[in-house]
Amino acid sequence: MSLPVSILDLAGVARDQSVAEALAGTVALAQQAERTGHTRVWYAEHHNMAAIASSATSVLIAHVAAHTESIRLGAGGVMLPNHSPLTIAEQFGTLESLHPGRIDLGLGRAPGSDQNTLRALRRTHTSSDSFPQDVLELQGYLRGQSLIPGVDAYPGKGTDVPLYILGSSLFGAGLAAALGLPYAFASHFAPAALHEAIALYRREFKPSEQLAEPYVIAGYNVVAADDVSDAERQLQAIMRSRVALLLRPGVSYTDEQADQLLASPQAQHLHQMMTYTAVGTADTVAEKVTAFAEQTGADELIVAHQSPRVEERLRSVELFAKAYL
Numbered sequence: 001m002s003l004p005v006s007i008l009d010l011a012g013v014a015r016d017q018s019v020a021e022a023l024a025g026t027v028a029l030a031q032q033a034e035r036t037g038h039t040r041v042w043y044a045e046h047h048n049m050a051a052i053a054s055s056a057t058s059v060l061i062a063h064v065a066a067h068t069e070s071i072r073l074g075a076g077g078v079m080l081p082n083h084s085p086l087t088i089a090e091q092f093g094t095l096e097s098l099h100p101g102r103i104d105l106g107l108g109r110a111p112g113s114d115q116n117t118l119r120a121l122r123r124t125h126t127s128s129d130s131f132p133q134d135v136l137e138l139q140g141y142l143r144g145q146s147l148i149p150g151v152d153a154y155p156g157k158g159t160d161v162p163l164y165i166l167g168s169s170l171f172g173a174g175l176a177a178a179l180g181l182p183y184a185f186a187s188h189f190a191p192a193a194l195h196e197a198i199a200l201y202r203r204e205f206k207p208s209e210q211l212a213e214p215y216v217i218a219g220y221n222v223v224a225a226d227d228v229s230d231a232e233r234q235l236q237a238i239m240r241s242r243v244a245l246l247l248r249p250g251v252s253y254t255d256e257q258a259d260q261l262l263a264s265p266q267a268q269h270l271h272q273m274m275t276y277t278a279v280g281t282a283d284t285v286a287e288k289v290t291a292f293a294e295q296t297g298a299d300e301l302i303v304a305h306q307s308p309r310v311e312e313r314l315r316s317v318e319l320f321a322k323a324y325l
Helices: 019-035 057-066 085-098 115-120 127-143 170-179 194-204 228-247 255-262 265-273 282-296 310-324
Strands: 005-009 040-043 072-079 103-108 163-167 183-185 216-224 277-280 300-305
Touching: 005 019, 005 310, 019 040, 019 057, 019 310, 040 057, 040 103, 057 072, 057 085, 072 163, 085 103, 085 127, 103 127, 127 163, 127 170, 163 170, 170 183, 170 194, 183 194, 194 216, 194 282, 216 228, 216 282, 216 310, 228 255, 228 265, 228 277, 255 265, 277 282, 282 300, 282 310, 300 310
Parallel strands: 005 040, 005 300, 040 072, 072 103, 103 163, 163 183, 183 216, 216 277, 216 300
Antiparallel strands: none
8 A cells, every 4th residue: 555645846947947947847746746646745945056946935835835726735844943933933824824724844953055055044053952942932833822922923823834843863853752743754865864763753752732643754766757768867867966066066067077976986975865766667666665665664755756857857756656646
């Protein structure tokens, strides 16, 4: 039996594409997800990355929600130390008021970018230290039980937007367990601690007002295409783009230079990031995803369709949904 499947959309911007075109593709992807029986689509907060257009996460969610009808939409996630809890409560309270019963709020504590950008965001290295307290403050606003006397979120108060803790380490697992919140593990790019984090979360989980039993969402990469050679070509393009994005941001590489770097020890961590990835035809991908679901015992999968171009991502979603959902 297949698990519920959701999509993580980074609103990718291809080299020869405008941001407007990429965002139109994001709408099309959510519409495709809605048609094919996916549970939700989440958007991740990143900054100072030319290839990712989801930095203003709540704005993007509002736009996509206005062009879809029923699918859940949310942040996967908002990097809470970049913001005040009150501001996020107001933003997501507004979204929930506009689109009742369709909004999720996933929360992470990373900066979502590099050190210079961290400073431009007006946060410091210690901003993440208050993450647990900030989550509780945010939750209080959304429940109408503010922890700050005389301060409420308008809109937001009493909207009870469901919270999710995102993580790639044992810290997030422990926090989600202690607060009784669902836990989403970023195994699509940080696979190392996946099984240990899930075990810790399930072992230490304490029921809460939001959640009675542990609920794990695990990330997975999918590149599904009509034939294997096309899927492998897309994977090669993905890896080439990551060389520029992660090894030396701002530097342009030819395909040959990127391939040389990918073959070097320097790029080993780029390959490790893609540990949980299925590439190939629909049936092959579905088999690998089924095996991953069994290995992790996850309650839900969130899939990142990493193909460089919008039309390729749309096809990947369609093929995978037919084979798995």
